[in-house]
Amino acid sequence: MTQTAYQTPLVVVGGWGVDAAMLLPLFDGWPGEIHLVSLTDTLMTRCESVAEVADYLLDHYPCPSVWAGWSQGAQVAMAAAAQSDLQEARVITLAGFPRFTAGPDWPVGMSAESFNTFRDAIASETGPAWRHFQQLLIHGCEDYLKARKELQPWLKQGASVTSASLIRGLEWLEREDQRGLWQELPVPALHLQAEQDAVVRSWAGSFAPARSANVITVPGMTHWPRGQAVARCREEIHRFAFSTGDSWQI
Template sequence: MSAVGPRTPLVVVGGWGVDAAMLLPLFDHWPGEIHLVSLNDVLMSRCDSITAVADYLLARYPCPSVWAGWSQGAHVAMAAAARSSLQVRRVITLAGFPRFIASAEWPLGMAAATFETFREEVARNAGRAWKRFQHLLIHGSDDESEARQELRPWLERGPVGNAASLVRGLEWLSSENQLSLWRDSPVPVLHLQAGRDAVVQCWNGTFSSAGTAEVIPVPAMTHWPRGPALKPCREAIRQFVFSKENQWPL
């Protein structure tokens, strides 16, 4: 498996209602351009599916790149790889999942009843439900006080999308099923799983992903890769993407 070039761009896709810029510390000093993509009102209003978002971004970022998807953003990155393996050379998923809702073939997902309760909360008061979800991003952190301080400015900025966009994002979460794609990815994939995830169950060892995929559980990682999880994540990403350590200094 050959490594990508030292100046390869990086496309970072954020998750439901969150700013992709929250992941910037993870990619500090990346040697190429970094394109941050949040699932904001512009994307959510012009696209009617995860695949449509992937197609829009492939047209916007045509150069061969590494794509990183956080949470729901992993669906976008994987869909983009399926649409154009020439443009998407490698995929990194962070706290990602092939399917969000539990089913007979994916028992590790969220229970449908729990999801429906949350969807009703979003419909009643999107802002309040979004804030509750944000706190789940850091739930389980060893450094809870520091985690809350880091989260505070993002809470103050509010969600990247309005109530309609948040509802649409939940619709995509409930319907998207990428199990077959994750079992047979056309490009090399690194799945970084969060050992302390309060949103998604760590599925390492329970799901047979593609032969081109590597699944690494990060014990200290919560749903938001931050704090003590940054160093092991960065090291895993460097080994996955680059052939020489000095191409991306940690």
Template sequence: MRDRLILLPGWGLGTAPLQPLAGALRGLDPRLHVEIEPLPALDSSDPADWLDELDANLPQDAWLGGWSLGGMLAAELAVRRGERCSGLLTLASNLRFVAEPSWPSAMAAETFKVFRHGCAADSAATLKRFALLCAQGALDARGLSRQLLAAAPQQQSATLLAGLDLLANLDTRAALQAFVGPQLHLFAGADALVPASAAQALLALLPDVEIGLIDHASHAFALERPHEIAAAIQAFLHEAGDD
């Protein structure tokens, strides 16, 4: 269904951060069916296990999208489905979350290592820190971080750690190059977790896809500025539907 969009959330904070965006999208186009699907609660960090779970449970022939980790998984699922995916959109999703020499526009490996160690020691404190990082760069960063944290679901430490290890394992460069459907990738200009330079790096890799940079916005820009993000998505869906 070209009028169906499935959105996947990011790590640790559940589906609530995407609810205002979904509402804004429905308001712009009542014919668009927008669904937010929670990420699998798995203890495995093998991307294939996550993709098998998602592929078995998500509707076919829909647009796939997601925020951060959710966008990375949407990209991998899109190429797995091929023509059974109407198109792909990602929100503040890097192609690699952890930097390596061939992809420096990402979080430093040592920073990620310290963050994971903190999650293993105290997952609640780490989620609080994560919410602050997600909100960093927003006009009301503290208010946004409190909003993110207040709606976060209770999760087992093993599930959170598996999600972090999945983040470290995923590399969506091959998937994005292989997927032939329409793609929109939106980045945030003041993102503390995914450098804005990732947008330019993606453009260099894939000059024919749609890429947008939302200035002065945080990693949680879908919650911070849902109507602006929704307008960009709706314009892209409309243009893709005209092709």
């Protein structure tokens, strides 16, 4: 039986070193269950790859669902969508990417030098390096003082995983290349890119995902979707998730 908007579960997967709950304002009023998944020590230690995390989550969360992934969580959500044989599945990526590190045929990724420097910093000074990354989540926003205030509770909470798990997540970022998967994904996808992203360079002009995918660059959005960008993201998510005519109060 086809689900209506009022029955649609949502699985939200957070990114590297961040709490999935930081995305909740995007889905305020979602007409169905919301399952928040952060990349915790439990997940990071029991799984050897992004694909294994996706397998684990598919076994533990309801299908069909709308899947949303933020940053590294976008790769998990895309892997889950690719492995699901349920035609009603849809997937949303927020500040996501098919590949994180640069290569001869992927110039929009992070350079090997910058990546290795950051990995060394996480290994030797986990706390300061993690806090520096958190600041990058809001870098480029117009209302920086307000953004810092909103970020402060998450900074005080601290990293929710160990240094070993953070390094494992970086290893996944270094080797994961989903370009083929993104180009062949059999289910509808919405890719929301951040205009002011200080973590991930835009790939919109250099990479074409599947024809069923829609790529939108959100004005003013930083790597952490917040502020005025939230309303635009919610509008696009609503249009995408319930394009059959079902409604979601936004």
